[in-house]
Amino acid sequence: MTPAVVISGLHKRFGDLEVLKGIDAEVQPGEVVCVIGPSGSGKSTLLRCVNLLEVPEEGTVVVNGVELTHRDVDIDAARRSVGMVFQQFNLFPHLTVLENLTIAQRTVLGRGKAAADGVARENLERVGLAEREGSYPAKLSGGQQQRVAIARALSMDPQVMLFDEPTSALDPELVGEVLAVMRSLADDGMTMLVVTHEMQFAREVADKVLFMDGGHVVEQGPAAQVVGDPQHERTKLFLSRVLNPNHLE
Amino acid sequence: MTQPRARMSPRKRKLYVQVAAYAVFVLAVLGLVLFADWGAVGEYFLDLDVAANAFPKIITVALKNTVIYTLSAYVVGFVIGLVVALMRLSSIAVYRAVALVYIEVFRGLPALVVFLIFGFGLPVAFPGLVFPFEQYGTVAVALGLVAAAYMAETFRAGIQAVPKGQMEAARSLGMPYTRAMRSIVVPQALRVVIPPLTNELILLFKDSSLVFVLGVTAFTTELSKFGGDLAATYADSTPLVLAGAMYLVITVPLGYLVRRLEAKQGRAR
Ligand SMILES: Nc1ncnc2c1ncn2[C@@H]1O[C@H](COP(=O)(O)OP(=O)(O)OP(=O)(O)O)[C@@H](O)[C@H]1O
Numbered sequence A: 001m002t003p004a005v006v007i008s009g010l011h012k013r014f015g016d017l018e019v020l021k022g023i024d025a026e027v028q029p030g031e032v033v034c035v036i037g038p039s040g041s042g043k044s045t046l047l048r049c050v051n052l053l054e055v056p057e058e059g060t061v062v063v064n065g066v067e068l069t070h071r072d073v074d075i076d077a078a079r080r081s082v083g084m085v086f087q088q089f090n091l092f093p094h095l096t097v098l099e100n101l102t103i104a105q106r107t108v109l110g111r112g113k114a115a116a117d118g119v120a121r122e123n124l125e126r127v128g129l130a131e132r133e134g135s136y137p138a139k140l141s142g143g144q145q146q147r148v149a150i151a152r153a154l155s156m157d158p159q160v161m162l163f164d165e166p167t168s169a170l171d172p173e174l175v176g177e178v179l180a181v182m183r184s185l186a187d188d189g190m191t192m193l194v195v196t197h198e199m200q201f202a203r204e205v206a207d208k209v210l211f212m213d214g215g216h217v218v219e220q221g222p223a224a225q226v227v228g229d230p231q232h233e234r235t236k237l238f239l240s241r242v243l244n245p246n247h248l249e
Numbered sequence B: 001m002t003q004p005r006a007r008m009s010p011r012k013r014k015l016y017v018q019v020a021a022y023a024v025f026v027l028a029v030l031g032l033v034l035f036a037d038w039g040a041v042g043e044y045f046l047d048l049d050v051a052a053n054a055f056p057k058i059i060t061v062a063l064k065n066t067v068i069y070t071l072s073a074y075v076v077g078f079v080i081g082l083v084v085a086l087m088r089l090s091s092i093a094v095y096r097a098v099a100l101v102y103i104e105v106f107r108g109l110p111a112l113v114v115f116l117i118f119g120f121g122l123p124v125a126f127p128g129l130v131f132p133f134e135q136y137g138t139v140a141v142a143l144g145l146v147a148a149a150y151m152a153e154t155f156r157a158g159i160q161a162v163p164k165g166q167m168e169a170a171r172s173l174g175m176p177y178t179r180a181m182r183s184i185v186v187p188q189a190l191r192v193v194i195p196p197l198t199n200e201l202i203l204l205f206k207d208s209s210l211v212f213v214l215g216v217t218a219f220t221t222e223l224s225k226f227g228g229d230l231a232a233t234y235a236d237s238t239p240l241v242l243a244g245a246m247y248l249v250i251t252v253p254l255g256y257l258v259r260r261l262e263a264k265q266g267r268a269r
């Protein structure tokens, strides 16, 4: 079986700052991979390289056998197979929920209105927001906005979904509803690459966890192993801080 | 803003400034009332017989043409301004350079000079050159080019005010850059720039008075020229007062509209 995502030898720098220092990682179809690590370690940058929001200087990203980093690849076409969910939701505020879900279907995939509306409604149903299709994003809670953002990405029929700290901008009481939607996606067999600080989610849902620090993947393996029984000092230190936020060393 | 060296409290300072401003205003009004020759003022600025002669042409010809010149130039300026703003933000260096030069040139040149070039330079340089709709076309293009430079900067600021995440979300859905701009970023930018663009419309109304340098006929004249010509004929300023009032009839409500829109946007934040 070809892997859903293969990242090899990825390097990314911003000016003098080298943020990714040679990343290798794989995501198998249907797998959920969580990326954890301290702030500034390059997690977002890694994710953004996978759909080329950032262009790496070196290394390759292959999604379903297509090398996105190849210079002959049509970047817009390539991105269609990769859905992305942002920390700040980034819904289009001037469009209704339904229009948020249909605009790319119609302009990019060329779907007709009826077909696009149909797909959109299915996905709104999936995230439990069928009745809000006529609302504008500003009228929704943060949790609802993030669920709409997930439905928007799903409406493009992606083969891989990327999540960049999807619950970090949410009030604590709204985190659960978004994680529940992500869990159900995972159960449905969606391939997911998730940057998160939700260790419980990582432990329970992820097939694999990747710990990043200083632009390297320090440790990776099954969730139970990396989160439950980390081998590297840096992983241990990070986890002890995240799991006991009030603990001062 | 903090002003560490200010010795007065901001509120007290504001009070003093207001008192001073009122004092100046009252003195100015007193001066006018005491020293003006009111008989002459009435005769030369508010002569009803002369005013009667200005109607109806001041509206059916002069005001109408001023509105046509302004609106057509506004449309031209809007379209070119948006295109220049997008070029200014393009990833292609040549586009950026062209846009920058355009903005600097047309923002730096007095509108009068642009009109003179269109009136006297271009016909000599390009003998066969005729604009569609003659005078109207020439004005739309000349004034429109000037307006476009200002509007481009306004559009650019508006586009840059749209959060970066909007473009990224659109691109990550597979939208090409141009489509993302057109469907996602520009519509949001337009909302932000409505108040400043309405201000630009007010400025254009006044700038349309420069049409006179192109030479106008009885049919293509506009408010300022019309008022000026009539004032010269009667050796009386009343037509100018009327023309001025016509401008204000248009610009004051527009100004009110701008304040309303700005207040509304302020609340929406
Ligand atoms: N566009 C950019 N230009 C310059 N520097 C950047 C840019 N994007 C990220 N960086 C820098 O790269 C480093 C890694 O950033 P990144 O956002 O990938 O970290 P992260 O692991 O996602 O952190 P966080 O948990 O805070 O989101 C940081 O030092 C950041 O300041």
Ligand SMILES: [Mg+2]
Pocket (backbone or CB within 6 Å): A043, A044, A045, A164, A165
């Ligand atoms: Mg991040």
